[in-house]
């Protein structure tokens with residue numbers, strides 16, 4: 001079976017400036033982490049990532065059960081940060097998700113930021129990323145990182161505009 005290598009960038013950011021309250025455009029609202037929301041995070045993750053480049057790089061992201069498994073794994077990590085984990089709700093349900101994890105460093109890791117296709121381009125992705133960063137600051141962290149597939153232009157532009165800069169290039173091998 002052919003192997004495809006996807007170029008991924010590790011990007012990092014110093015958390016120098018305090019992040020204040022993050023306003024959402026009307027009619028969207030924040031939903032803070034609660035244990036009862038695990039399946040909802042998984043559902044929004046699935047609806048945000050299916051058919052996108054990262055669902056090829058990480059096939060679990062393009063699969064409803066894969067997203068549930070992934071959410072359970074993230075929740076079980078010793079460094080899981082409830083304060084950096086958010087949903088955004090709209091009038092018809094949840095439309096965006098992000099999780100934050102404390103990693104060795106110490107450094108905050110942004111995981112699986114996703115906004116469903118119908119609600120992109122409204123500033124929700126930026127708000128979710130800043131929500132995770134504010135959660136890292138609340139946990140006393142001074143630095144954040146994430147990994148992004150180099151072809152994922154919209155995500156790359158978002159992270160660059162927040163001040164993230166490339167720290168390292170990685171290659172992810174995918175079968176088939």
Ligand SMILES: CC(C)(COP(=O)(O)OP(=O)(O)OC[C@H]1O[C@@H](n2cnc3c(N)ncnc32)[C@H](O)[C@@H]1OP(=O)(O)O)[C@@H](O)C(=O)NCCC(=O)NCCS
Nearest residue numbers: 113114115120121122123124125126148154155157158161
């Ligand atoms: C990446 C993603 C989260 C962006 O969410 P979004 O809500 O559309 O983003 P925002 O509206 O907050 O846009 C913020 C910035 O991102 C960049 N951006 C977003 N969409 C873009 C696009 N289609 N082309 C270029 N830049 C784009 C811009 O810099 C934008 O700032 P601007 O509006 O001031 O120009 C969303 O496209 C998504 O969920 N993609 C699928 C899942 C995914 O790949 N997640 C990232 C994993 S690393």
